[in-house]
Amino acid sequence: MTTDISHPDPAAGQRGPADHAIRQQIIDAADAHFARFGYGKTTVADLAKAVGFSKAYIYKFFESKQAIGEAICAQCLDKIMVAALAAVDEARTPTEKFRRLFSAITTKSTELLFQEKLLYDLAANSATEQWPSALGYLARVETTLREIILLGRETGEFERKTPIDETCSAIMLAMQPFMHPLLLEFNLDGLPESQTRVINLILRSLAP
């Protein structure tokens, strides 16, 4: 085991050949089943049947059912992250990048919530149980956030006194009500104004 604990592995719980046609088939089947019936109501025997192999064979590729859940969850979160990164790239100023980062995350998460409730529940569970997929996602968001802030400091748009780590972790915490799936659901009413208010608050705090 050479797993890096400090940098959660999104491919945790995987086994056997890393890129194998069957692995992808399992993931595709799992995505479809989890979305239609939910993680709990899907049995690994169902997935086995869907790909046309025996249940035991599934375990050549994943250590456990939860590992499959991880993979699907990581995929969902990855889609959100990709959209967020795209939104960030569209913006020119660090301020605007900052806004778009969190707006995109909330928008995409809300979309998932309404369109694929069952996958959203999986992601919510991943977050509350602190699965590697969720931790990895948060780490990616924080990395992106840090880059934006550093950029803003270079351009003189943001203040430079506060230690960058402190700023980042504080912002991640302050935005938790919109990042953590369960909280997002809880704070749905009031969106998107409530989020804008918090973003404005933080941006005022970043002002030089």
Add this chain to the structure above:
Amino acid sequence: MTTDISHPDPAAGQRGPADHAIRQQIIDAADAHFARFGYGKTTVADLAKAVGFSKAYIYKFFESKQAIGEAICAQCLDKIMVAALAAVDEARTPTEKFRRLFSAITTKSTELLFQEKLLYDLAANSATEQWPSALGYLARVETTLREIILLGRETGEFERKTPIDETCSAIMLAMQPFMHPLLLEFNLDGLPESQTRVINLILRSLAP
């Protein structure tokens, strides 16, 4: 029914004579039982026996078991609020009042979590289910927060451009990770530094 919806009534669900010796006995018994066995494992028959009256008599004072839970919960939250107000009063500057308000809330909440886990669970449930007791508590915190900010604006310690309502609700949201019982439990590791960081972030944002 003349219940004011916009200003949640902490005494919601009560019935009969408002100040009656028996009512207080019920509350005391409920406090003891909920703390020892939990809300779920306590039956209203237990409370009736503890007070020495019949179960039916309990319902002369409370509309439901949940109403009794509300009362106990409101009592817990009130203790936190009292401690927080005392801490605020000890401080001179608005900045320090601000720090103490949220520090005291977190400290007291954490105390409750460790010392009276079962009552804490009741409060957590109250928050997630948005019972009037929890809403009333949040309203009181926000009121106190508003007063501190207004004071800071008067003394010139805080900026005056941002609409006060926007500032307040944004801060309440940003502090949610330490206010909402479930989130507090989730964010226990890293305390109290993580909270200090968010408080610092907000204070920077409040700077004129």
Add this chain to the structure above:
DNA sequence: ATCGTGACCATATGCTAATTTGGTCACTCG
């Protein structure tokens, strides 16, 4: 060797029946 599986086990889950529990009401007693 590599790909693949049926048979197997301990635990989790679903299900039904029996019991508790929250809540009401007509009623008694002083």
Add this chain to the structure above:
DNA sequence: CGAGTGACCAAATTAGCATATGGTCACGAT
């Protein structure tokens, strides 16, 4: 008339069991 209650009911909870499910392994096929 007001303080207080036993008897009662629908809905929730529990207990106990049959089944399903997650997971492994020795083994066969190619």
